[in-house]
Amino acid sequence: xxxxxxxxxxxxxxxxxxxxxxxxxxxxxxxxxxxxxxxxxxxxxxxxxxxxxxxxxxxxxxxxxxxxxxxxxxxxxxxxxxxxxxxxxxxxxxxxxxxxxxxxxxxxxxxxxxxxxxxxxxxxxxxxxxxxxxxxxxxxxxxxxxxxxxxxxxxxxxxxxxxxxxxxxxxxxxxxxxxxxxxxxxxxxxxxxxxxxxxxxxxxxxxxx
Numbered sequence: 001x002x003x004x005x006x007x008x009x010x011x012x013x014x015x016x017x018x019x020x021x022x023x024x025x026x027x028x029x030x031x032x033x034x035x036x037x038x039x040x041x042x043x044x045x046x047x048x049x050x051x052x053x054x055x056x057x058x059x060x061x062x063x064x065x066x067x068x069x070x071x072x073x074x075x076x077x078x079x080x081x082x083x084x085x086x087x088x089x090x091x092x093x094x095x096x097x098x099x100x101x102x103x104x105x106x107x108x109x110x111x112x113x114x115x116x117x118x119x120x121x122x123x124x125x126x127x128x129x130x131x132x133x134x135x136x137x138x139x140x141x142x143x144x145x146x147x148x149x150x151x152x153x154x155x156x157x158x159x160x161x162x163x164x165x166x167x168x169x170x171x172x173x174x175x176x177x178x179x180x181x182x183x184x185x186x187x188x189x190x191x192x193x194x195x196x197x198x199x200x201x202x203x204x205x206x207x208x209x
Contacts (some may be wrong), residue, residue, distance in 0.1 A: 151199025
């Protein structure tokens with residue numbers, strides 16, 4: 001940690017190098033972030049994951065950002081929480097997206113459960129969206145400041161899986177922005193341009209002083 005200025009470095013609460021680069025490219029371009037470094041939490045140590053027991057995407061993103069500050073002693077941290085929101089399921093799986101079928105990160109089981117739950121739902125009622133909430137927490141001698149950005153990527157849930165890019169529910173998600181295409185059929189740069197996280201980060205940048 002000694003190679004980083006704790007007052008001028010944002011800890012990104014992730015071990016995912018792709019997510020780090022995306023967040024750094026967008027937040028780092030904001031004038032308010034001039035001269036600020038970004039580092040993934042996983043590069044600073046092997047810290048335990050906090051218990052994400054919030055009721056909303058915002059709650060869980062805030063839990064992760066605060067935990068990153070507590071664990072490292074840095075003064076700025078950013079975290080995101082995201083998931084699939086299906087209208088016919090009253091917003092589920094939502095914050096439970098990664099473990100909807102019971103086992104965390106079992107994409108196949110999660111996708112099959114969604115397909116089963118929507119089996120009798122007509123195409124016109126299969127609307128859904130990927131949602132992301134990104135939280136930036138800053139601490140100083142005066143206390144704590146929390147800024148949040150939100151973003152959605154609209155679409156519908158298809159009746160089969162298609163595409164090999166991406167992860168999670170991407171093969172099921174047919175994009176409103178790119179009709180006829182699943183999220184899992186997009187190249188990474190295409191996905192990044194319209195993703196819910198990209199929109200949440202853009203929204204957060206607009207709130208920076």
